[in-house]
Amino acid sequence: MATTITKPETLVGKRIxxxxxxxxxxxxxxxxxxxxVPGMHHACVVRSPHGAARIKxxxxxxxxxxxxxxxxxxxxxxxxxxPVPCAASxxxxxxxxxxxxxxxRVYYAGHPVAVVVATDRYIAxxxxxxxxxxxxxxxxxTDPEKAIAPGAPAVHPEWADNVAFTFHQEGGDNAQAFRxxxxxxxxxxxxxxxxxxxxxxxxxxxxxxxxxxxxxxHSSTQIPHLLRTLVAxxxxxxxxxxxxxxxxxxxxxxxxxxxxxxxxxxAFIAMKINKPVKWVESRRENFQCTIHGRGHVDYFELAAKxxxxxxxxxxxxxxxxxxxxxxxxxxxxxxxxxxxxGLYRFKNISADIIGVFTNxxxxxxxxxxxxxxxxHGIERMVDILAAELRMDPVELRLKNFVGNDEFPYxxxxxxxxxxxxxxxxxxxxxxxxxxxxxxxxxxxxxxAGKLMGIGISTYGEICAVGPSIAFPSGGWESATVKVEPTGxxxxxxxxxxxxxxxxxxxxxxVADELGVAMDDVLVVHGDTAMVxxxxxxxGSRGTxxxxxxxxxxxxxxxxxxxxxxxxxxxSQNVTLAGGRCTDEGSGKSxxxxxxxxxxxxxxKLPPDxxxxxxxxxxxxxxxxxxxxxxxxxxxxVDRDTGNISIRRYVAVDDCGRIINPLLVAGQVxxxxxxxxxxxxxxxxxxxxxxxxxxGELTDYAIxxxxxxxxxxxxxxxxxxxxxxxxxxxxxxxxxxxCSPAVVNSVVDALSPLGVRHIDMPLTPEKIWKxxxxxxxx
Amino acid sequence: xxxxxxLTINGIxxxxxxxxxxxxxxxxxxxxxxxxxxxxxxxxxxxxxTVMLEGKAVKSCTMFAVQxxxxxxxxxEGLAQNGNLDPLQEAxxxxxxxxxxxxxxxxxxxAKQLLADNPNPTDQEIRHGLEGNLCRxxxxxxxxxxxxxxxxxxx
Numbered sequence: 001m002a003t004t005i006t007k008p009e010t011l012v013g014k015r016i017x018x019x020x021x022x023x024x025x026x027x028x029x030x031x032x033x034x035x036x037v038p039g040m041h042h043a044c045v046v047r048s049p050h051g052a053a054r055i056k057x058x059x060x061x062x063x064x065x066x067x068x069x070x071x072x073x074x075x076x077x078x079x080x081x082x083p084v085p086c087a088a089s090x091x092x093x094x095x096x097x098x099x100x101x102x103x104x105r106v107y108y109a110g111h112p113v114a115v116v117v118a119t120d121r122y123i124a125x126x127x128x129x130x131x132x133x134x135x136x137x138x139x140x141x142t143d144p145e146k147a148i149a150p151g152a153p154a155v156h157p158e159w160a161d162n163v164a165f166t167f168h169q170e171g172g173d174n175a176q177a178f179r180x181x182x183x184x185x186x187x188x189x190x191x192x193x194x195x196x197x198x199x200x201x202x203x204x205x206x207x208x209x210x211x212x213x214x215x216x217x218h219s220s221t222q223i224p225h226l227l228r229t230l231v232a233x234x235x236x237x238x239x240x241x242x243x244x245x246x247x248x249x250x251x252x253x254x255x256x257x258x259x260x261x262x263x264x265x266x267a268f269i270a271m272k273i274n275k276p277v278k279w280v281e282s283r284r285e286n287f288q289c290t291i292h293g294r295g296h297v298d299y300f301e302l303a304a305k306x307x308x309x310x311x312x313x314x315x316x317x318x319x320x321x322x323x324x325x326x327x328x329x330x331x332x333x334x335x336x337x338x339x340x341x342g343l344y345r346f347k348n349i350s351a352d353i354i355g356v357f358t359n360x361x362x363x364x365x366x367x368x369x370x371x372x373x374x375x376h377g378i379e380r381m382v383d384i385l386a387a388e389l390r391m392d393p394v395e396l397r398l399k400n401f402v403g404n405d406e407f408p409y410x411x412x413x414x415x416x417x418x419x420x421x422x423x424x425x426x427x428x429x430x431x432x433x434x435x436x437x438x439x440x441x442x443x444x445x446x447x448a449g450k451l452m453g454i455g456i457s458t459y460g461e462i463c464a465v466g467p468s469i470a471f472p473s474g475g476w477e478s479a480t481v482k483v484e485p486t487g488x489x490x491x492x493x494x495x496x497x498x499x500x501x502x503x504x505x506x507x508x509x510v511a512d513e514l515g516v517a518m519d520d521v522l523v524v525h526g527d528t529a530m531v532x533x534x535x536x537x538x539g540s541r542g543t544x545x546x547x548x549x550x551x552x553x554x555x556x557x558x559x560x561x562x563x564x565x566x567x568x569x570x571s572q573n574v575t576l577a578g579g580r581c582t583d584e585g586s587g588k589s590x591x592x593x594x595x596x597x598x599x600x601x602x603x604k605l606p607p608d609x610x611x612x613x614x615x616x617x618x619x620x621x622x623x624x625x626x627x628x629x630x631x632x633x634x635x636x637v638d639r640d641t642g643n644i645s646i647r648r649y650v651a652v653d654d655c656g657r658i659i660n661p662l663l664v665a666g667q668v669x670x671x672x673x674x675x676x677x678x679x680x681x682x683x684x685x686x687x688x689x690x691x692x693x694x695g696e697l698t699d700y701a702i703x704x705x706x707x708x709x710x711x712x713x714x715x716x717x718x719x720x721x722x723x724x725x726x727x728x729x730x731x732x733x734x735x736x737x738c739s740p741a742v743v744n745s746v747v748d749a750l751s752p753l754g755v756r757h758i759d760m761p762l763t764p765e766k767i768w769k770x771x772x773x774x775x776x777x
Numbered sequence: 778x779x780x781x782x783x784l785t786i787n788g789i790x791x792x793x794x795x796x797x798x799x800x801x802x803x804x805x806x807x808x809x810x811x812x813x814x815x816x817x818x819x820x821x822x823x824x825x826x827t828v829m830l831e832g833k834a835v836k837s838c839t840m841f842a843v844q845x846x847x848x849x850x851x852x853x854e855g856l857a858q859n860g861n862l863d864p865l866q867e868a869x870x871x872x873x874x875x876x877x878x879x880x881x882x883x884x885x886x887x888a889k890q891l892l893a894d895n896p897n898p899t900d901q902e903i904r905h906g907l908e909g910n911l912c913r914x915x916x917x918x919x920x921x922x923x924x925x926x927x928x929x930x931x932x
Binding site: 017018020021022023026027028029030031033034121122197198199200201248249250251253280282283498499500501662663665666669670671673674696697698702703705706707708710711734 | 796798799803806807811812813814815816817818819820822823825852853854856857862866869870871873875876877878879880881882885900901903904905907908910911912913914915916917918919920921
């Protein structure tokens with residue numbers, strides 16, 4: 001098949017349906033559990049039913065006697081292996097040795113204790129029930145503030161105070177700012193524990209080839225290459241004998257940006273029993289054992305002048321870490337501190353983080369990872385300040401925004417905001433809702449005894465993670481672009497999309513750059529044997545960092561294509577456009593396909609040029625990108641039921657240049673849904689014994705179709721100067737912008753009752769109680 | 778004690794020995810070798826396993842395989858006819874009604890039932906019709922657009 005070479009229009013910026021969809025809408029995509037290999041065994045993990053306990057004994061005899069059971073592994077079998085890794089480092093960080101299976105104690109409900117391997121999934125599960133573990137239950141602590149109170153039980157006996165680390169950061173002169181302040185507002189604000197709940201749970205399939213001493217690990221992960229390096233380290237095997245393949249991944253949201261015990265365990269077991277082994281997480285396990293997100297108790301103080309000029313902000317942040325550090329656990333709250341100034345011009349901050357061990361599954365990166373917590377706090381504090389000063393929250397924001405002429409803008413937290421026009425999306429959103437009209441309507445509604453609220457958030461975020469100094473494994477990204485001998489184009493990207501749609505957006509960019517049809521571009525990802533080392537997909541980095549690496553590889557390739565074009569045309573001066581190289585003088589041209597054929601046939605080569613058309617780029621970003629936006633939410637609160645109705649949800653986001661508006665809208669909607677889930681319904685609840693009370697989808701309320709409002713989304717486009725595509729990233733924007741806008745709206749609705757703050761989730765019960773008691777207790 | 782079941786999936790007859798306790802979703806995936814119906818929760822909350830049983834959308838994680846004995850099933854794999862996508866599949870594609878795609882087969886099967894019951898649903902009826910199917914990626918908005926578009930196309 002010849003490559004299509006005519007392409008009249010540019011594709012970047014167009015609404016284009018996705019290349020990846022045909023396999024997904026026909027049920028023919030291959031997710032982890034769809035992979036079956038001959039001789040495959042199934043593993044079931046025996047987990048602690050206790051939040052904290054001593055293991056007195058484990059009896060595996062009955063399980064081993066069950067026909068079909070191949071082996072049972074316990075802590076003793078894996079004691080010699082490396083720990084589940086934590087890549088983050090902080091001064092003085094206490095790092096408990098995170099064994100693949102519990103040794104003499106369990107530290108959270110769901111802690112893996114043993115693994116049963118059998119010929120069949122049902123048998124493995126039956127036999128898991130036959131493993132007898134004798135536990136001596138111990139006192140657990142799951143609330144981070146209780147955990148650091150005197151007399152609390154120690155999660156890890158070696159650290160009685162449960163403090164994993166403390167971290168201090170300051171910028172400017174915050175003490176002076178607070179001395180200069182005419183008004184200081186203070187508020188305790190929580191961002192509750194959340195369960196990421198990707199629709200596909202985690203899963204692993206390990207295949208060992210004894211003769212080659214090589215292992216293939218299929219895993220539903222966001223980071224295939226990092227997983228390869230880190231699992232090889234756990235097992236003590238050479239990295240180049242381990243191949244990680246990421247099949248279709250059914251959502252991640254940060255929960256698969258990790259290295260989990262089960263990934264190394266299945267690799268180890270496959271080697272031990274010399275059979276392929278598959279483990280697929282149940283939903284209950286997903287809730288108990290895959291990382292949770294958030295888990296903040298924040299004490300904010302905001303100092304200002306009476307005219308509304310913000311001067312400085314203090315934060316005491318208590319982070320619920322859970323029982324262990326997963327890959328990035330202790331680093332997540334440090335991102336909150338970086339984000340503290342929000343979009344505002346004040347130059348002074350001070351922050352203290354206390355990282356606290358609890359008898360709960362570790363927290364780690366979940367959509368937004370530290371930024372939603374910060375933004376929620378800042379945007380709540382701005383509204384609290386506005387109420388204190390009796391200023392309109394819009395006016396207060398506009399007064400304090402970083403100005404358009406101040407970019408790059410140095411924040412007191414050490415960042416340099418790349419570009420922005422912060423008033424623009426706010427003004428657009430205000431116009432869309434007719435803000436003045438809404439305020440008049442609200443005033444009338446209040447007179448009639450109705451509870452109507454208008455909530456605003458103007459958020460900023462840190463995307464395109466990021467410069468290598470900011471990420472423990474390096475923050476660059478890689479891409480190889482190959483023009484095959486027939487002119488087909490193959491992209492090997494180091495990012496690992498799992499719903500974001502880069503097979504499409506990258507193909508759009510390639511099509512524009514090379515002048516080929518999108519259908520002739522194949523974007524390959526998620527196989528360490530095929531793709532050069534990469535970092536992965538998270539932190540809204542796929543297009544901004546991975547796409548940029550590809551863009552630069554394309555530029556190298558284009559230069560080489562022009563050389564071959566010039567050779568074929570015997571010209572000194574050729575242009576590459578529309579899938580052809582054209583001699584400027586004669587107007588003669590040669591097609592992309594002819595050039596590709598010549599480059600591989602190679603009977604004649606341009607001077608100092610190798611055969612073939614392949615280029616690779618490892619791109620190190622010089623900075624993060626800083627998207628921003630404004631969300632406005634109009635709510636009506638029912639006095640009798642405490643129910644919140646969202647009448648309008650307006651989101652104006654600026655994620656830099658937009659490659660595909662259809663996909664960007666999808667990211668915003670999904671982000672808002674997860675933000676709204678946190679704001680209204682979701683909360684991971686542990687009881688005092690360390691039991692996860694919200695252990696199933698029956699008890700943990702993720703948003704359903706009929707609960708979601710219509711999202712009126714639009715965009716402003718302020719290009720980023722950080723990368724040549726001008727893109728910033730959009731994966732987390734909706735989540736970050738949402739929660740403060742909704743809470744601000746509901747607090748505004750209830751403000752006639754004297755309500756100043758409500759912690760999430762805003763359940764009808766909580767709201768009803770506030771209304772019944774006529775305001776805060 | 779295994780039992781033999783015979784059923785038709787997407788027009789193809791199957792006959793297999795299964796344990797009476799085997800869930801229908803496990804039969805479809807592990808025995809019949811399908812990859813369309815997915816397992817998201819095994820507690821009938823998420824709907825990723827939704828298939829059509831005798832023309833009715835059911836969650837195949839809360840049925841036993843033996844209960845499907847002698848019956849007709851259609852899964853997402855059976856929707857496209859002669860290489861032509863079902864209008865719902867086409868609409869999900871056009872409207873970007875999916876991201877990771879994991880909930881999509883179940884979502885489309887439920888939407889199929891919804892439109893069979895109500896060919897011209899309002900947005901609110903679409904949302905209520907889909908409330909038994911969870912999606913964590915899309916916020917449902919593009920799914921609602923897709924079902925509305927499919928209804929207009931006469932799906």
